[in-house]
Amino acid sequence: MIKYENVGVSFSDFEVLKNISFHVKKGDFLHIVGPNGSGKTTLVKTLVSLLKPTHGIIHINTKNMGYLPQKLNLKNQIPMTVQEVIYSGFNKQKLIPSQDDCQLIKKWLLKMEIPELFNQSMNFLSGGQQQRVYLIRALISNPEVLILDEPTSALDPSFREKFYKLLYEIQQEHQTTIIHVTHDLTDAVKDDCKIMYVDQTIRFLGSYDAYHEFEHRGHHHV
Amino acid sequence: MFELLQYDFIINALFIGITLALSAALLSPYLVLNQQAMIADGLAHVSFAGLVLSVLLTNEPLYIAIPFVMIASLLIKYLAATDKMNGDAAIGLVASVSFAIGLILIKKSSGFNISVESMLVGNIFTATRADIILSVIVSILILIFVFLFYRPLFLMTYDLNYAKFSKVKTNILGYGLSILTAFFIVIGVRTIGTLLISALVVFPSIISSQWTKSFKMTLIFGVISSFVIVIMGIFIAHPLEIPVGSTIVVLYTILLILLLVTKKLLRR
Numbered sequence: 001m002i003k004y005e006n007v008g009v010s011f012s013d014f015e016v017l018k019n020i021s022f023h024v025k026k027g028d029f030l031h032i033v034g035p036n037g038s039g040k041t042t043l044v045k046t047l048v049s050l051l052k053p054t055h056g057i058i059h060i061n062t063k064n065m066g067y068l069p070q071k072l073n074l075k076n077q078i079p080m081t082v083q084e085v086i087y088s089g090f091n092k093q094k095l096i097p098s099q100d101d102c103q104l105i106k107k108w109l110l111k112m113e114i115p116e117l118f119n120q121s122m123n124f125l126s127g128g129q130q131q132r133v134y135l136i137r138a139l140i141s142n143p144e145v146l147i148l149d150e151p152t153s154a155l156d157p158s159f160r161e162k163f164y165k166l167l168y169e170i171q172q173e174h175q176t177t178i179i180h181v182t183h184d185l186t187d188a189v190k191d192d193c194k195i196m197y198v199d200q201t202i203r204f205l206g207s208y209d210a211y212h213e214f215e216h217r218g219h220h221h222v
Numbered sequence: 223m224f225e226l227l228q229y230d231f232i233i234n235a236l237f238i239g240i241t242l243a244l245s246a247a248l249l250s251p252y253l254v255l256n257q258q259a260m261i262a263d264g265l266a267h268v269s270f271a272g273l274v275l276s277v278l279l280t281n282e283p284l285y286i287a288i289p290f291v292m293i294a295s296l297l298i299k300y301l302a303a304t305d306k307m308n309g310d311a312a313i314g315l316v317a318s319v320s321f322a323i324g325l326i327l328i329k330k331s332s333g334f335n336i337s338v339e340s341m342l343v344g345n346i347f348t349a350t351r352a353d354i355i356l357s358v359i360v361s362i363l364i365l366i367f368v369f370l371f372y373r374p375l376f377l378m379t380y381d382l383n384y385a386k387f388s389k390v391k392t393n394i395l396g397y398g399l400s401i402l403t404a405f406f407i408v409i410g411v412r413t414i415g416t417l418l419i420s421a422l423v424v425f426p427s428i429i430s431s432q433w434t435k436s437f438k439m440t441l442i443f444g445v446i447s448s449f450v451i452v453i454m455g456i457f458i459a460h461p462l463e464i465p466v467g468s469t470i471v472v473l474y475t476i477l478l479i480l481l482l483v484t485k486k487l488l489r490r
Contacts, residue, residue: 120435
């Protein structure tokens with residue numbers, strides 16, 4: 001589904017990522033971890049075509065992708081409702097959303113435990129509520145590949161657990177490939193997921209059990 | 223008030239005023255809410271030079287001015303898209319260079335018979351048939367553009383990166399928006415004036431975003447408030463013999479103050 005062959009990204013003389021090679025199969029759940037400034041978000045930007053790699057080849061076998069950026073580009077002075085923002089994540093958009101489209105949005109708001117926000121202005125929402133709205137925007141078109149860059153940073157711990165449960169349900173139900181960048185693997189991992197540790201290059205890629213071993217060795221060996 | 227409607231120049235002024243109000247209000251949220259409000263002001267300065275050049279070379283104000291301002295708008299967009307300077311700097315650079323060239327041309331040309339003041343302030347009551355036709359054309363083009371690309375333009379306005387990720391042709395739409403803004407500004411400068419045409423673009427979104435919570439309603443209320451203010455401006459300015467552009471700006475300011483005060487009182 002996704003294949004990276006020797007991908008590197010440089011800004012001027014500074015090499016942010018080098019020799020990145022991996023592949024992700026349909027239905028995989030990959031967690032990307034690494035220290036601050038390790039290139040995780042740069043890697044995500046190459047995945048969602050916001051950044052062209054300086055060298056190497058990226059193959060992505062689908063056009064139906066969902067994406068939650070790390071920094072939400074919120075401009076507080078823009079009047080827009082929750083419904084308008086979520087509708088902008090639909091693959092096919094009309095001038096006026098249909099009844100079915102509105103129902104689907106309401107269904108997702110209910111899943112995310114914010115059903116009352118349908119017609120609410122985005123500017124009046126808390127950071128956590130806004131993040132849930134942008135999550136729905138990423139999920140609403142049933143993407144084949146879902147890319148989440150620190151999706152739970154503004155969510156409260158009680159909802160975080162439910163959120164990961166929901167993600168695993170989506171993965172099981174639709175065979176969605178999920179790539180998840182995080183600082184905190186608590187609540188996020190299940191036995192069959194993969195972990196990638198990035199620090200300029202891939203230092204580790206494997207199962208969660210193997211990652212434990214890697215951690216104990218102090219991140220020094222691949 | 224109604225007896226004024228028997229005069230052709232009032233009807234013409236209303237016609238051109240309403241079409242300009244529609245164009246400005248439709249462009250407004252995509253420029254103002256995307257921190258590009260100053261592009262209208264910059265292009266107005268560019269169109270000053272365009273109109274001067276046009277009159278000198280062809281004796282017809284719009285022939286050269288329209289392509290001149292369109293090219294300038296594309297240049298601003300291009301300069302802002304490169305990493306060399308930000309959008310504000312690009313607007314300031316192109317606008318001041320154009321305005322300076324316009325003033326030099328006026329000073330050094332013997333054949334220029336239009337007063338600088340009339341170009342700065344404009345006169346909606348002397349609008350020609352060509353002005354009206356072009357104003358209708360530009361408003362129809364902007365209306366079609368906004369109807370066709372309402373959703374992608376909205377996404378570009380609030381989240382450019384997500385628009386790029388969603389494969390929205392952000393460059394093409396951005397250039398389209400710039401060209402239509404340039405077209406609108408050239409027509410507007412002749413009637414509302416170089417100094418105040420940008421107010422027509424800036425105010426609708428600021429006014430409507432004070433009391434609407436959705437983007438769609440911001441657009442709709444912007445168009446309505448724009449119609450009301452421009453028509454009132456024409457009817458008030460003519461008997462008082464004051465410039466229409468200035469009257470419109472003062473009316474918009476009064477409305478904005480009233481809205482802000484009402485909002486503050488309602489929150490108590």
